Amino acid sequence: MRKRPKRHVVIIGNGIAGISCARHLRKQTEDKITLISSETPHFFSRTALMYIYMGHMTYDHTKPYEDSFWIKHKIDLLHDRVKSIAFEKKRLSLERTRDVFYDELVLATGSTPRFLGWPGQDLKGAQALYSYQDLQEMEKNTQNIQRAVVIGGGLIGIEMAEMLHSRDIHVVYLVRENSFWGNILSEEESELIHQHLRTQNIDLRLNEELKEIQTKKGEGVEAVLTAKGTLIPCDFVGLCIGVRPNVDFLRKTDLEIGKGILVDEFLGTNIAHVHAIGDCAELKSPLPHRRAIEAVWYVGRMMGESLAHNLASQPKPYNPGVWFNSAKFFEIEYQVYGSVPRNPKTDEHVFFWRNLKENKSLRLIFGKEKGEIRGGQMLGLRQRHDVWEEWIRNEKHIKDLMESLEKANFDPEFFREYEVEIREEFGKAFPHLSVPSIPSGT
Amino acid sequence: MKSLQRLSLAVFLLGLGGFLSSFFWGGYQVQKEDLLKNMTEEKALRFYQEQYHILEKKYDFGFTLAQSLEKAMDDFNTKRITEYEITSRDIDLILNQSRSPFDTSAFHGLGAKKESVRYFKTKAMQIYGSWLQDKIFVDKPSLRASLEQVGSQVRSYEILPKKGFDVYEKDRLVYALTKASTQGLPRTHSLFFLCCIYGLCILGALGYFLPQIKTEGPAGIKNKGIFHSSMKNRGYLGILTGSILILFYLVLYFKPSYMTSWICMVDPLSRSLSGHEAGPFFLYGFLYTLCVGVMGLRMLIRYRHSPYQMLRTGSLIFFQLGFAFLIPEILLRLNQPYFDFKNIWPLDYDFFFDSELNKLIKNGGLGLFMLGWGMGLILLAVPILTYFFGKRWYCSWVCGCGGLAETLGDPYRQLSSKSLFSWKIERYSIHLVLVFAVVMTAGVLYTYWTEQSEYWGMNTYGIRKTYGFFIGSIFSGVVGTGFYPFMGSRVWCRFGCPLAAYLGLVQRFKSRFRITTNGGQCISCGNCSTYCEMGIDVRWYAQRGQNIIRSSCVGCGVCSSVCPRGVLNLENKTEKGRFDLSPNISAKLSQI
Ligand SMILES: Cc1cc2nc3c(=O)[nH]c(=O)nc-3n(C[C@H](O)[C@H](O)[C@H](O)COP(=O)(O)OP(=O)(O)OC[C@H]3O[C@@H](n4cnc5c(N)ncnc54)[C@H](O)[C@@H]3O)c2cc1C
Ligand code: SF4
16 A cells, blocks of 8 residues: 555445445545435445335344444544535535535435426325435325325336335336336246236236326325326325436536536546546446446445545556346346346347246346357346356356356255256257256266 | 134134133142142141141132242241250250360250250251361360351251251242142143133134235245334333243242142143143143244244245254153153253253263163263264254254244344344353353262362352353243343343354354355345344345354344345355355456
8 A cells, every 4th residue: 555645535425335435445545534425324225225114124224334333444424415516626515514625525426316297296195215215205105095106117116016015005006118127127027027016916007107196185196197098096106217316416517427427437527536436427438238327236336445446546447347236026036147138139049947836037148159158137046146257257158057057056955946947948949059957067 | 814813813812811811710728638748747747737727728829829838838947947956055065065175975965855856956966067076176166166057057958858848848849739739720621721722822823824825925025014013123012022921931930839720731731741740841841832833833834935944944843842842751651761852961051960960870771872862962963063054953953942032033033133242242141151051060070970069169069050040040041032022032042052152163163054145246235134033243244245154143044035135045065265255246456
């Protein structure tokens, strides 16, 4: 570590991106670190918001570090909102506290929900879910209600449906596309989820779009009108059509902003000593197979760590490695490694296996010419991240992969194993690539 | 379905109400035969004469009779003491006759009207004062002090046991007499009420749990509402349940005579199993097994999507029912030593007690096998099985305490504290208990071989009693189970169990077991930590891409089950790389 004068590093946002940066920076430097955030005094796990509502946990359980952690590691927490930033003076104006000056500024301001300006979207009982305050509002808005409508066929939409369902509130779930999470899941995969939603009595309506939210008395929501003209009476509307970078308060500055704060491969912005990470950052030139804005937990974590490294020592370009993600749709777990588009490219083969009775499926994408694996996506199966990462990075041939499928199995002990079944199915679909169905060499 | 569940809940509460109220059922009257059956004839007749009022009265409650009996025995003791005590007059007499060096023939001159009393006193003084023979005392007061010391020994070790009742006999008698004199419904219709009360409870519980297969939706993790629940989040119901459990344990360990009406009701079952009348610990074993069974069924329904949880729960029920409950009773029926083949020292802290050792050795063949089996478990099974599978092979697949924690305790698992502070306390307390158990047992064995009761300046009987009271009863029972609704289901296993400490040391330092973290998939949600009954902050490791290797982990597998991202997996793999971090937690700094 090079010796250098202590700097004041100010991080706006105590989400996963901001705290990852702060933690790793603390490990590597003696800099003064200030973490400013307006949402909650301490870092909590946004991904666990649904579990607070459902009663699986309390807010305290969602804090990944004890409150004393921040004191012990000399990371100063400031619970306040940054109103504006004077970049030329390196000065932040806050709502309640005195101005703060920085030597290095990290913007980790996260996302904010998207609204489309629907008539009635500001009525009481209509809301999105992103922040802890949203959750508190949802708690209030859903006291003693019977019917709710959820809009948006993505991850937060389905989580909200599950939350409401857990309180025995009847849910009508409107999805604009013809299938759930249609930009990621294939038709069959979506279908599996549709079935699962329907067995839970979630009233899933595909190809239905919100037109307006109605009220009679002018107070709370009373019904939702869809683009097709269906009127759905309800007491609550969940607006979950997605998020966008939370950058509005930075718009009229010199900071270069596209959809998000534009950053180079070192996570620096166009202004010296100002960096952006997490949901709010937009990469100017993302790596192949990766998107410019990736609003997921893991990306925030890795960007935070990368930037901490860059602030502490010789900068290296941000490289998150092979894409991965996971989710859970009611009882069905989802995982993906590598790139598994809904529709394969022309030079790609798709292999799909499913077990309908047990809500399990596996979809593999591999190159037509060389047979190299490009990605795998599973429902109801747990697979090893490290194994998949290595397979994809080393472009493992699909035939070898099929032979050693067991290596990636991460299901708990005594769970049924599907490798033999999968191999048989693969043999039928790709006879020239098939392998004997007896597991070999594992 | 919902109404069936409501009805079942009512049925269960009716059964539970019946059970609790039956504590107060019946009447109690002591008969002369009961005295004769339980005491020496001399004491029985004396007691009958002096404390006749006890036999005349009909008592409404077990505890009123028990208290009267205790009082009567104390009165009886006081009388015996006045009668046989070495008084200061006696000591004066001895002093008058004594020469220097002292000669125990001085004991002959003790004064008492009755010849038999005089004889008793003299004999007792001779036994306990034999060490005075030929001693030289500087002056009379120092001789007097020694004589007074002998006198008080005579009182504790001669008068009370032989003429009155010492503490042990008193406890035994109060229980035996109360049990024998229990009358009324619990006695006359024991089988009927046994079936009714427990039948209603079981039926109600089944009717409540079984429909959950339908009402709770598809199989999967169902933790909704847990922290909104009064029962499961230290609300009124939780506090009430905890209080009842604590009271139950206090009565069981310290005043079993209060609950003879409950015990009478399980007499028919005990007789049909072992051929003997039920004792308090038969009732306890029966209730315990019932809870493990019924709540085990709840567990099976709850985790029906997880073969690991199903097998594990099945195994716990099997070992509780077969090994802890039925086999020992059947052994009794066959006139063999009562023995729990799955209990392991130092959890089974009296395994090396002289009474136990003698019992097994005296029995010969089977007894010796049991002794060898027990030793084998301690010396071979624990290290070897723990090396291959982790301590879970015992703690969450076999053990009785684990069995109750994983079934009856499951609704409370989320209440364990995850703080660093409690982890610190845990490491101190569990290892201290282990040291205590080892020192206590070494002392007991020392006394067994050498017949010396002094050991490192401590009295081995004293240590053993202290251990039994504080660790065996208060910690493992009253706190261990009574605190479920306050501190989670594994208070004992986490802070107190010396066997868990031993298993944990092996697991931490020499085992293939670990909970593997799946690369970088953790979203830090906290479900795993919240539902860890041992209070391990699982997330701390998972979010750093680190495997979880902790001595306390009992391998229940619930973290893996509740993790919504499939991050955790219990595995037995080679020791190599056990502590490694996953490379995929980080961005790839070194590449490109
Ligand atoms: C309900 C829900 C479920 C999710 N589930 C998953 C999942 O399962 N897996 C997954 O990968 N991702 C999930 N996500 C997405 C994931 O939570 C985000 O990608 C991640 O939290 C972004 O982290 P961040 O640190 O970039 O921003 P954030 O967590 O949004 O943190 C930014 C913080 O900065 C604060 N802030 C912003 N502006 C200011 C200001 N001017 N002054 C002071 N403070 C400010 C905000 O209040 C906020 O607290 C989920 C999101 C939601 C809402
Ligand atoms: S439950 Fe899973 S995702 Fe949540 S914190 Fe634990 S390991 Fe991470």
